Amino acid sequence: MDAHGDAVAAEAASDDALDFDAMFAAHFARVARVVGRVVRDRGRAEDLAVDAFVKWWRHRGARGERTVGWLYRVAVRLALDELRRTSRRSRFEQVIGTLRRAPPTPEDLHSAQDEQQRVRRVLSTLRRRDASLLVLRSDGLAYDELASALGLNPASIGTLISRAQRAFRKEYLRRYGSE
């Protein structure tokens, strides 16, 4: 590459770094809080938010107008995956605990009653799209923002949210039995 080419590449790399820094500074807190809705551990939520930004940086196709929506989608997916992993691990530990006949700790008892835990457990059983819709909507995203973030048709967002809510209610009542 000639000197001019080097200069152009260096400028592009520098622009890229600036873009990333600006995006990171502007959106990190909100993305982390979206993840924090799904993942209980705050440190882990911030880690996953960083992962979402690194993924965005590696995925050149997600630049431009789609950036913010893309970030939210990836962040909420990472969070839901983490939630499912945690739920699986927790079920496994419960089975092992039952086999060993270990008595539940006070923390276990409190956690089982905790509304946050219940909601998260229900979310972990829903389809990924339904769970993503509910989480992002509860974070205050408007219909058009939801449609853009999840790559859905804006005209059908209302129907999809309604369907997701029905699925949530049904699963919640099946598990915990009261309104």
Place this chain on the structure above:
Amino acid sequence: MAVNDSWVDDRLAALTPDSSWQPAAAAHRGSVESRRAVARHRRLKWAGVLVAATTIFVSVPVTRTFAAKCLEACVSATTSVSQLWRADEPEAGAPRFTGMAIGDIAPDEVGADRDGNAQRLSSRRGKFVVLNFWATWCGPCKAEVPLLNDLQSRFGPTGVEVIGVSIDDTGWADVNTFVSAQRIGYTVTLADAQTIETYGGVNQLPMTLVIDRNGRIIAKHIGLLTDRGDFHQQIERMLVR
């Protein structure tokens, strides 16, 4: 459609993080930089591994031949599968053709030229004939045209004739278009049903037969001819014999 399920909204409100938690981007700058550096390094490493593996794979004759054979097997399998729904169901009681075998005397007639004149192997005695059965709808047949052109131009003067026998049933219009588009530089004939039948019912394409100076089949290849070097060497050996 209006969405108003406040009961679900109330449940989900339990997830709202405590307002005292304000994730700070600055605290994660170092972590981001190190992960980006790892990603960059990993990308470079994989690119290097890919280049090295490709170089080794292509430069070693054994692996290169292996790759060519894999490609050939894939093309052959694809052709066989596509033939399943192209070929008509045989009528009840119709004889099952097994195709011509090495050592058989090849049937004399190999289709007709554009003017309708029958082309015969008997008029080519003393020459080696490379008989390539093909059709305009057969993708691999198109791919091997350059190899056959090369064969004709290289060995034509030393007593080899390549004949492309089309088994298309749509007539010369399609065949002519294909011949012009692919710049076929060897003899092309169009076989009728009877000719195809005498050749054992060509049920796999492309199929290539090498016929010696006495009209006997000495090599048969079903599927794409991929390795120019091997095929040339084989022809050269036959010419020496």
